[in-house]
Each structure stands twice: as structure tokens, then as C-alpha cells.
Amino acid sequence: MKKTALSVLFLLGAMGTQAQSFIGYLTDNYSGVNSVIANPANIADSRFKTDINLVGASVIIGNDYYGVNVMDALKEDYDFDLDATKSPSNSNNFGAYVDVMGPSFMFNLSKKSSIAIFTRARSVANVNNISGSTIDKIDNDDSDDFLINPGEADISVFGQAWAEVGLTYARVLVNKEQHFIKGGMSVKYLQGAGSGYAYTNNVAVDYDADGGVGPDGWSFNSTGEVTYGRFDNFDNDDYEYELQDAKGFGVDLGFVYEWRPNHADYTKTNSDGESYTLKHKNKYKLKLGLSLTDIGAINYKEGLEDFYAIDTQGEVTEQDFDNAEDFEAFLEDISTADQSRFGYKTHLPTALHFNADWNFSGKFYLNLNTDLSLTKKGKENTSSILNIASLTPRFESRWFSFYLPLSMVEYNGFQAGAGLRMGPLYLGSGSVLTALTSDNTKGADVYAGLKIPVYQGKAKDKDGDGVLDKLDGCPKIPGPVENNGCPWTDRDVDGIMDNVDNCPDEKGPEENNGCPWGDTDGDTVLDNKDECPDVAGEVENNGCPWPDTDGDGVLDKDDQCVNEAGTVANNGCPELEPEVTEEIQKTLNEYAKTILFNSGKSTIKEESNDVLKEIVGILQEYPSAKFAIEGHTDSVGSNSLNQNLSEARASSVMHYLIENGVASNRLTSQGFGESKPIAPNSTQAGRALNRRVEINLVK
Template sequence: MRKILVTTLVVVCSLTVKAQSYIGFQQDNYAGVQGVLFNPASIVDSNFRTDINLFSFNTNVTNDYYGVTFLDVFKSGYNIETQAKLFPSSANNFIISSDIMGPAFMFNIKPKHAVAVFTRGRALVNIHDINGELFNQLSDDFNTNEDFNLNAGHFNMTGNAWGELGVSYAGVLLDKGKHFLKGGITVKYLQGIANSYTKGSNVTVNYNYNSDLPTTNTIATTGNLTYGGSNDFEKSFENFDFDSNSQGFGGDFGLVYEYRPESENKPANGYKFKVGLSVTDLGAINYKLSDQKTYDLNKTVTEAQYQDAGSLGDFLEQNYTVTQTKGAVKAVLPTAIHANVDWNFYRKFYVNLNGDISAANRTALNATAVANVVSVTPRYETKFFSFYLPFNYMQYRGLMAGTGLRLGPLMLGSGSLLTNLISKESKGFDVYLGLKVPIYKSRKTQNTKV
């Protein structure tokens, strides 16, 4: 199992430039078309006539098993298994997410209406409730000269990669004195790339060593193991091969309320504070040509049977009762709730409190979920320049600090950069980078009440 998990992590980390949220940047009033990914209401009454994304990506890795000195990871010969600090528990977790936004744009139809169209490629891998204490003890083989008992318990692994074509609409719902409310909705067509999942239930392994007659060593196992998916996950993602038999639909919706005490003569951003609430990634992808196998592990086999098998898959096929089903399987999207409060406390200085909370069942078969995040981000914001200093607590990786900036058409940053430069036991990282063509509203337009 140790080899399987390490291989999974290496595969996922090498997929491509890897995405959860643009920590710090997503709350900027000049986030433009990227803002639609977190709250579709953000695009109306914005600071842009239009905003065109050329390319942007965001990657996020979080776990509660490995702690590393981040800069050492890039040194030649670094071995995470032997050089990282380990934090094993009975239920360790890994989440790796990737998000690449391709050609996208937003524009205003009228002062109170706006639309956006975007393309997006995403990949998300969840590994939940792996017994890290067991993972820390296992070798690649069962060869040993003593009895041992292993309890893998209940664990869940899911990988899903897909493409999106989204269309968003946002409109002003209320504009009355100091009170301003806008809402938005996104409809997404989903195209599957690859899907893979493994779920173990009450899995135990008991090894009985016979010193007098080693050839009779036995392995007694219990529980059930379910494995399934569409195409080979690594191959499909590396080649970016879409699965023509796998489609689905998804949606997002959101609201933004702004308190505008200077509504008659408002500056570029006319609120004292604003509150946003949204739900993203409702929906699922239907993989029509999937193959699922469930193995009944309640059996005793010999060590020789294990050693003679060419692979773990061959060992399971040759020695355990399997129930196989072929047909359509649904991969549910990582539904999440986003809430934030943004306070313009002095001129061009803001502070934002944001929460990204998973609404998905991470223990369900073939389910993915984002890591929960709570962040506080002070920022300095102008038309052509913004600077962020996010402090965030992310599920599994803990408290981190980062920085980021927006400079005209360029934005880049990380919610973990500062912590990773000084920590000797970092449990994750994130980074984002993007290039766009922003076309701003004139100051006269911005000062006109909508």
C-alpha cells in the first residue's frame, strides 16, 4: 500500500502545472473574469468594460502526513520518503487540485447586466482516511520473519479530471440608497477526461509466519475493496484526451450585498463593506463506459500466492471473489460554499475575511471534495496595482501566510509562500499566475450611479 500511495502522489504531482482558489486575488475588485469562478454575481457593476483572460492557472497541494523543508524539495536527489518529517495518524489525508483557465471573457450588456464565457481544465485528487501509522511501517513486500497485524480500516481515493465550458449571467437586483444587491448564475457543460476511484471498507491484514516451514506462511484478510473508473487516469490527463462518452452539466450561483454610504458620489469601489455568498460546482459527470470491481477480502491465502502474482491487481484477480459491473458511473463535482466579508477601512486599503467550505461527502464512493479554507487578507488596491498579504488556515496543512500582487494584466501569488520560505515542516503549497487583457471603465463611468 505504501508503494501504491507514493506512486499515486507522484503521478498526480506530475500531471501539469497544478488549483483550488486564487488566495488573495479572488476578492480583488479587479479580479474580473476570474471572479466568476467563485461568485458569478461579481461580474456585474464591476470596474471593467470587458476583461479577457489569455491564460491563468492555480495549483494547490495539502496533506497532513508529509512535512518538508520546501526549498529542499527542488534539490537534486531529494527523497520525500526518507527526508521528510512524518506525521502519521490513523486517518491521514491528501488533496491535490489543479485549475487551468483558458480563453475567457466578461463584458457588460447594460449597466445592470453582465455576462461571461469561460473555458477551464480541472483535476482533483482526494486521498482520505489512509492509515498513516500503517503506511509508515509497510515495506514494498510482505517478507518478514515475524507475525504482524495491519488495520487499514476505511479509506477512500478518488481522481477526476475534466473540462468545462461555462456561461454566466449577473444582474443588479437592488439599488436603493445605501443598499446594493446583485446576483449571478453560471451554467457549465462538463466534458470528462478521466476518472478513477478506490474505496476500502474494514480492511485488515494478518500475517502468520511459520519458522519451521516458511512455505506455509499465510495472509488472512478481511473487508471489501472497490476499484473503478474510466480510462487510465495518468495517460488520459498527460495526453489531455477527452472521453467522448462522458459528459455532464454543472452550475454555480451567488449573491453580493454592498453597503454604500456614499452612493450619490461613489469612488471606483463605492462600498464601505460588502458580503458575498455563493455555491459552486453543483452537478456531476456521467462516465458511460466505466468498469468497477469489488473484491471480497474475507479469505486466507499463502505468501507464495502473493509472491507469484505479477502485480497487486493480478494477486487480487487470482485469489479473491470479485463482483464486476460495467456501465455508467457518476462522478459528483466538489460542491463548495463560499462566504466572504470585504471591508474598505481606509481609502485604498481593504481587509477580507473569506471561507471556502466543502459541501461534498468526502467518504462517498467516487466523490471529490475541496479542502476547507478560512483566510484573512489585508490588501492595497488601485486600478492598475494591488498587493495582498493573505493569512489562511487550510484543512490538513494548517496555518500559512503568503503574498501576491496584480500589476495591470499580470497577476501572481501564493497563499503559502512566506511560510514555506521559513518552515521546516511545510504540509502544502499553492501558487497562481495569469495574464489577461483588462479594459477598464472610465472614472466618469465608475462615478455614475447604476
């Protein structure tokens, strides 16, 4: 009886409780469709075009009571009871987890979104809150008898197996420079394959190994409450397994944030502004993931749940146990009250996952992962995971990855493992190193699988011109970046390549940058031959207008006196002036003699104005002729006085002529006093003739 009970206990323990499946492998950016079980957002912007998982299995077992040396345990003479290390407590726990991922695949719907369809078969069970002292009593080799006090053996045992078909959709939510966020959701259809549970309350047992009927009989007294649930007919001897009427739905949610400080290095842009992001590269320095998995339940419509209030009120013998039809019937026999109900729900092991991945050097990463159970241990009809925190350094490349997960696992303590991925093969264990080296291993796991990965292709540059084929207008012919990877052409066939041709669609000479010569000023002389390209001119003057150097209104081409103003009638030359004849000279002097001055002064009398105007008119008829104005006096007075008076009077006449329009450069004045008489000064008439002004032509 003792060994039977103990065996059942550890059989249940080996049927399952989940920590994290595929420990180490799911941290890999190349885990592909498998990564949806940790965080459904992972498949968006992945390193795969598509990924097909053929089959993969992960098995995890653990407890916090027995510790063993795995290498010793493999030996034939290993005694589990004697050689294993025991760690009894008031609440010991046992368990394991089996996760088989069947045919599954993922592919990209667009640059921003991806989809996955996956299948899984899972088995999970929990044995919680069992007293270590109770185990010791049952397993005591010194005596077959044992006594369990009320409440000491209160335990909860739960196990279930189910299949999943899941659909995952993930999408990029934010892609802004160095900040990148994606989210995803998985919806799962659940098919229950079987479940069973048992809970005890305030149970007491008094077992007497030789107190029954017959030489080998036993008896025991027991009190307490037992709840026992299972899918229909599971405990019948003639039961043949059938798929249960047990269905449900589950949901996984997840988000991933990536910090991409060097985001610009992964985006290439051509001269047209078209861009391409390198899909085969991991772009983050730090990645943070948060997910909530296994929200849901399975409804066992044909399940049975029985409640037993046990009170043997006397000894129950081995014969009573043997005569019972089955274990359920035995419980009914020893209970004072029992009740049953049909149908119950089993809940999935809901968990919260946090993941931080640091790319600290090229292909080397350091990952921190935590899995936290959101279901209470021992809660009725509910699976729960083992809480775990893992630190995993890894080397990661396209076809090969290697990782060394270091974990703290609830109940199991510290575990160190190793895993690798080689193309289609992945295998590893989160505990293999500690399992092989520790004398107190309380848990172990192993996983392996095969897949068909189709990775994102490396960006190609077939012609080696530095422009990726995705952005290259001529991917097979090298060309400059400025022309989108195409060689420069000469569309107008003028011998000048379009990149330096200012007029690529119109022929033109090299000296005008490939453009035809224009006629800016519209004078029919092309700019390359037009000496005045901005001013309309004459063909005969190389496109420049004819000048008029002397400003006489006669263009230089027609001006026979280019530098001397003239008249149109005289071909730009000044008209010839008439010669100042002796008669004109005589007339001037006759007028000049009549100019009257105030006595003894140089001021001209007003009655002389008419005479002076006549003189001005004559002088202007000879604009080029120059004249000398001479002043003379009689001999009355001193020579000095007469000299000064002659000079002043000559000057007064000259100034009058200048003020009335005669050019100053044509006139000079000079006084001669009494030195040049024209008549004797001895007579009054002679002196009158000597007091005169003369205007003489300067020859």
C-alpha cells in the same frame, strides 16, 4: 512492493483536492472574469468594460501527514523519509488540486447586467482516512515485513479530471441609496476527461518479504473488500486515450451585498436631472458575498466499477503477482467473489463560500473569505474541497494590487502567502511565506496567469468646467454647471445673457431684465414711462388719470379753481354770489322785526315760523355771506336783565337758522340790551320798536 504502494499513494495525493483557486487574487475587485469561479455575481457593476483571460493556472497540494522544509527539500541530499516531519493519525489525508482557466471573457450588457463565458480544465483527487500507522509500517526501514490489522488500512481514493464551458449572467437587483445587491448564476457544461476511485473495507494484510518462491520472493495473506472504479480500458497496457463519453452539467449561484454610506459622492447630476454614476470607482465601505459552487455531476456511461471480496486463504507469492495479466486480473485471482457494473456518476466538489471585504482606508482593504465543503470526505465518487478561512489585507488600484493572504487550511494548518496583479499579469501563492520559512510545511500552492483587461474609463471633463462629459451639453466648451456645461447664449440678441434674461426669446432693455416694456394698464403708455402703470391714464399726464382735487366734477386739467369746488359751467370755479343789497338787508330786518317771543322769554312763538323760513330762504341765496344776529330790548327793567334777554333771543334765532340749513360758520349772535334804541322808550310805540331782532350783513 512497499515503495511501489507508497509511491502510488503519494501520486494520488498529488493529483488533487481543491481549496480555493488563485488564493488572494479572487478578493481583488480587478480579478474580472476570473472572479466568476468564486461568485458569479461579481461581474455585475464591475470595474471593467470587458476582461479577457488568456490563460491562468492554480496548483494546490497538501496533506496532514508529512511536513517538510521546502528550502531543504530542494537540496540533493534531502532524505524524505529521514528529514520530513511525520504527523500520523487514525485518519490522515492527502491531496492537491489543479485548476487551469483557459480563454474566457466578460462584458457588460447594460448598466445593470453583465455576461461572461469561461473555460476551465480541472483535476481533483482525494486520499482520505488512511491510517498513519499503516504508512509507518509500509515505510519501516528496519523491516521489510509488515502486518496490517483488519480495518486499519480502510481508505478511500478518488480522482477525476474534467473540462468546463460556462455561461454566467449577473445583474444588479437592488440599488437604493446606500444599499446595493447583485446576483448571478453560472451554468456549466462538463466534459469528463477521466476518473478513478478505490475504496477498501475491513482490509487486512500480512506481508512477508522473503516468504515466497525464489531468493527474492515475497508472499502475503489478505482479506477484506475492495471497490475499484475507473473509466473504460484505463488499466489496459495498450490503452490509447480517447475523450470519454462522460458529460454533465453544473451550476454556481451567488449574491453580493454592498453597503455604500457615501453613495452620493459617486453620482453626478446636471441641471436637467440627468445623472451619471462613476463606473471606475469602488463605492462600498463593506461588501458581503455568499455563493454556492459546483452543484452537479458527470455521468461516465462507459465507466467500469468492480467489487472484490478478497480472501487469499493461503499465501500469495510474488510469482502469482508477476504472472497476472494486469492488476485487475490479480484482484480477481485473489478474491472469492467479484461483480461488475457499467456506468457511474462522479460528483463535483460542491462548496459554500462567504466573503467579507472592508475598505478601511482609500485603496486599502481587508478581506475575510471562507470556503466550506458541502460534500462528505471520502464519500464515494465525490470530490471535496479543503475547508479554508483566509484573512487577506491588500492594496488595490487600477493597474496594480498586492495582497498577503493569511489562511487556516484543513489538514495543512496555518499558511501565509503573497500575490500581486500588474495590469495583464497576475501571480502569487497562498502559502509561499510559510513554505519558505517553516520546517513543517504540509501544503503549498502557486498560481499565475495573463489577461487583457479593459477597465471602465475615468469620467472625463475635457473642458474643465466641472461638468462631466457624460452630462455636459458642450463637452468641448466650458460653461457653468447651471447650464449643463454650456456657455450662456443670447437668443434674442438684446445684449443680455439668457441666464439673467427674464425674456430670453424676446428683446428687452437691461433695466427691465431683458424683457420689453409692457403696458400693464393698457393706456398706450409703456410701463417705463407710465407714472401710474397699474391705472389707465392719459398720455398727456404720463399715463396717470387726471385728478379732481376739489371733487367738484371738473378734472384739474380743466379746473380753473383746482382747490375750490365749483361748477362745470364756471370751469370748476364757484359761481359768483349776488351782492346783498340794502334792499335785501332792509327786507331781512323787516322780517326780523316781526319775530315774536314769549313775554320776558327767549322762546320764539310758533306764528313766527313762516317769517323765519322766509329769512332762511334769503340767507341761502347768499351762501358765502355772513350775518350778525343782534338782539335789542326796551328800557323797561334792569340793564342786566335786558342784556341777558337780548343775548338769549339773538341766540335762539341763530340756532333756528342753523337747524334749518344755514351754515353755522356764517352766523354770529350778540345782545345789546337797551343800549341801541331806535325810538324813544318814553312811549309805548317807541318801546315796541326797540324790542327787536336785526340780521345784518357782516362786511
